[in-house]
Amino acid sequence: MRRRHILAALAAPALVPAAARAQGTYPTRSITLVVPWAPGGSNDVVARLAAPLLGERLGQSVVVENRAGGGGSIGMGQVVRARPDGYTLLVSSASNHVFHALVSPDLGYDVREALPGIAMMVDVxxxxxxxxxxxxxxxxxxxxxxxxxxxxxxxxxxxxxxxxxxxxxxxxxxxxxxxxxxxxxxxxxxxxxxxxxxxxxxxxxxxxxxxxxxxxxxxxxxxxxxxxxxxxxxxxxxxxxxxxxxxxRSWTGLFAPRGTPRPIIDRLAEAMRQALDNATVKTRLTDLASEPIWMAPDATDAFVRAEFDRWGPVVRAANVTTG
Structure with missing residues (x-):
């Protein structure tokens, strides 16, 4: 009986799902930051400033991909549909994440649920x-x-x-x-x-x-x-x-597809905190008239929900539509 128990204990790690085991070694390949706006905008500038430092801290290359159109919904949709493994992330702004979502009931998803926060990055x-x-x-x-x-x-x-x-x-x-x-x-x-x-x-x-x-x-x-x-x-x-x-005001934050394992989100959040704490990044952001405002994942989610509560009445009063 004892021998069987020992053998079972030794075999237990093999029963752990592959996705769970992969979290311990994440990342093992390049990470893509999807910017849902054209090159040259503030979101794009912030993403390209953070990407190399984020890559240094994660040990893998981090590339920026611009997917403009639809008020940011094209890029957002790409990340919403992406595999929740930490390799496709969204660099999002108040514009697409809150304002456009408020006037686009046909998105097919609730931004607050479909794109959990990793970190708030910059106030613009x-x-x-x-x-x-x-x-x-x-x-x-x-x-x-x-x-x-x-x-x-x-x-x-x-x-x-x-x-x-x-x-x-x-x-x-x-x-x-x-x-x-x-x-x-x-x-x-x-x-x-x-x-x-x-x-x-x-x-x-x-x-x-x-x-x-x-x-x-x-x-x-x-x-x-x-x-x-x-x-x-x-x-x-x-x-x-x-x-x-x-x-x-506007802001820029980092978000992941729903279902991304919390250990991966936490690792990305910490890497972003370290990147934004870099002296060179702080100086560059000041030169760009932006302010680093890192927030942890839960705080980022709470911030986004508060933004929806704040701007919903304004959007309705202005009668803003996507038509």
Whole structure:
């Protein structure tokens, strides 16, 4: 009897499912970070900054794959359908993860359940920018220009139901001016057309616009945060320019397909924490006007649920639809 028990005990590890055994050696191959926006946007910039450091800590290469379209839903859907093994992850933003999900009941899944959080990564200020040829340098001057223009002005954003779109809709609702939304597939194309004068104004994420703004091709006239951004205190808030209560921020987080084993999620979360704590990354993020805001998996899930509760009423009031 004793001999049988000993043999059974020795054989027990072989009975452990292969997936469970694999967690102990994860990762054994390249990891893909899916960015659901075009190259050049703030999500893409953050993903490409974090990828090599994440790879160093995990011992495998980490590659970025851009899957733009559908307000971020194409890239999100790819990760939702991916095998939950930790090799296909989503670098997501408030735009696609919350705003677009709120106006897209036909997604076929609940983002809060289908994409558990790994870590919150970066907080990204939203800004109002114009083409210098428009001849305005402040929010009051812009409002006067819009009201003096027959049919108002158009504004660009990184996509329908993006944080930039909602920033414009909130601005329109609070000022009661005539604005027409022009959606793009990501922040990079918006910056290009705004610089060229194809569109006169845009609501954008600060990391996307800071380069062309410093080069004089774009003029930032207001930031959407409650207080001035510490690394660009020269930019006044939109709120302090006659719109008290105006506040729109974006963020970037890392998410996995539902069913990804918790040990894998925890390892990825810790690797991301270490990556964001890197001095070079902190400096680079400051240069990009972004703030690292690492949160653990459970805190990330709670944060996302709070965002849905906060923005649901705003989306309904603005009557934002994907049609």
């Amino acid at each position: 200020p939203n800004v109002l920018a114009v083409n210098p040829a428009l001849g305005v340098s402040s929010v009051p001057e812009l409002l006067a220009k819009i009201r003096a223009t027959s049919g108002g002005l158009s504004f660009g954003s990184s996509g329908i139901a993006s944080s930039n779109h909602l920033a414009g809709e909130l601005f329109r609702m609070m000022t009661k001016v005539d604005l027409t939304h022009v959606p793009y597939r990501g922040g990079g194309p918006v910056a290009t057309d705004l610089s060229a004068g194809v569109i006169p104004m845009a609501f954008m994420n600060l990391p996307t616009v800071i380069g062309p703004a410093d080069a004089g091709r774009i003029r930032i006239i207001g930031v959407g945060t409650e207080e001035r951004v510490r690394f660009r205190p020269d930019i006044p808030t939109i709120a302090e320019q006659g719109l008290p209560g105006y506040s729109v």
